[in-house]
Amino acid sequence: MVFLRSSCARPLAAGPSSALAALLLLAPAARAADGAVLTWEDSVAAAAAANPSLASSRLSVDASRTSYYSSFNGFLPSLTLSNSVSESNSSRKPSYSASASAGLTLFSAAQAASIRSASAALNSAEASLRAASAGLRATLRQTFSALLFAQASLETSRRIAVIRRHDAELVGLRYDAGRESKGNMLRAKAQALQADVAIVVAERDVRTFQRDMSRQLGREGFEAFVATGAFASAPPPARPDDFRALLPLRTDVAVAEATVRSSKASLDSANSVFWPTLSASYSRGRGGPTEFPNRTNSWSAGASLSYALFGGGPAAAYLNTKASRLGYERTQSDLSAARQAALSDLETAWSNYADASDQVLVSDALLAAARQRNDEADIRYGSGLMSFEIWEGIVSERVSAERQALSARRSAMDAETAWHRALGRALGE
DSSP states (O other), X not given: OHHHHHHHHGGGGSOHHHHHHHHHSOOHHHHHTTSEEEOHHHHHHHHHHHOHHHHHXXXXXXXXXHHHHHGGGGGSOEEEEEEEEEOOTTXXXXXXXEEEEEEEEEEEHHHHHHHXXXXXXXXXXXXXXXXXXXXXXXXXXXXXXXXXXXXXXXXXXXXXXXXXXXXXXXXXXXXXXXXXXXXXXXXXXXXXXXXXXXXXXXXXXXXXXXXXXXXXXXXXXXXXXXXXXXXOOOOOOOOOSOGGGGGGGOHHHXXXXXXXXXXXXXXXXXXXXXXXXXXXXXXEEEEESSXXXXXXXXXXXXXXEEOOOOTTOHHHHHHHHHHHHHHHHHHHHHXXXXXXXXXXXXHHHHHHHHHHHHHHHHHHHHHHHXXXXXXXXXXXXXXXXXXXXXXXXXXXXXXXXXXXXXXXXXXXHHHHHHXXXXXXXXXXX
16 A cells, blocks of 8 residues: 555656656646637737727827827918909909918917827826736736636646545545544545535636636627646846936826826916917918909018917916916926826835745755655654544645645745836736
């Protein structure tokens, strides 16, 4: 019996790297039989093409870009062509005229402010698009990792069930031989039942995350996706010397900066009432008795400098400008707060990532020790050199270590996702 128990446990008693490879990276060919194989790259491509929130943000950017291009119309030259005919009761003869006139605004503070405002709106829309993309990437990555974890947890539950069933059989044989108590025999059977129930729970979890993955990909129907890829995170980078160098990557900081630019454009627009507008015009015409006259040439050219003497009154202009200036100062304070919050978030995200990666090393070491102790305890218990209570405690410790190793890897993957989100990594990056 001791030989049989050790043989059954041998696949799980291998070193951490080989055993985890068997648990965490299933062969795609085997997975394809259970559902559609889904890689991380496949999920990114599908979400980028079908996610409605991301599509809405893209349309907002397109609309803002069109408005930005349209804002230059105020500085483009205008050209007007006209052809008219008139007749009076004195001459009783038609008189035709044709003319062309062109105009150009040379300086307008209001038009310049309008362009800057449209540019700020475009920057804000682009920052919001990147923020939406980064949020979708983080959510999608968490869902993908959860599906990988559920699949690995199911495989682990099945292997634990093999261990518990064999243990129950071993304890049952010792009970039949009069070398074990009935209570210990019943406990071993209950633990085997618990392991079988854990398999059913893990199967439900897999289906739950498959449904969540379908939602993330913008699909209403259920699809039995099977995530493929290593259930592990990359090592964390070295701690940055100065997290301020990473601030340009932050989407929240970019949104706050776009808000400052928009507020500055509003301030410029309010101040434009204090500036004159300079424009130039030129016209040329002909008149005669025919529809397209070729005589009586005339032309005119001129320049206009206009200044609105506070159309809403001096008090209204002053108060509008003051309100815009206060709004601009408020957005500057909001930007400063966003930068400080981003620095704290980056520091926290990196620390959590490093801590989670270190915990993976610890859990792997504990798992290797638990497996070795389990193998040694099997031999001693089968030989009658160890009590059931001590042996059962060692087996339970090994089962717990198997699950803790998986949980540590999932925590590391989630910490890696949080770090990438803190960096503002968008979908596809």
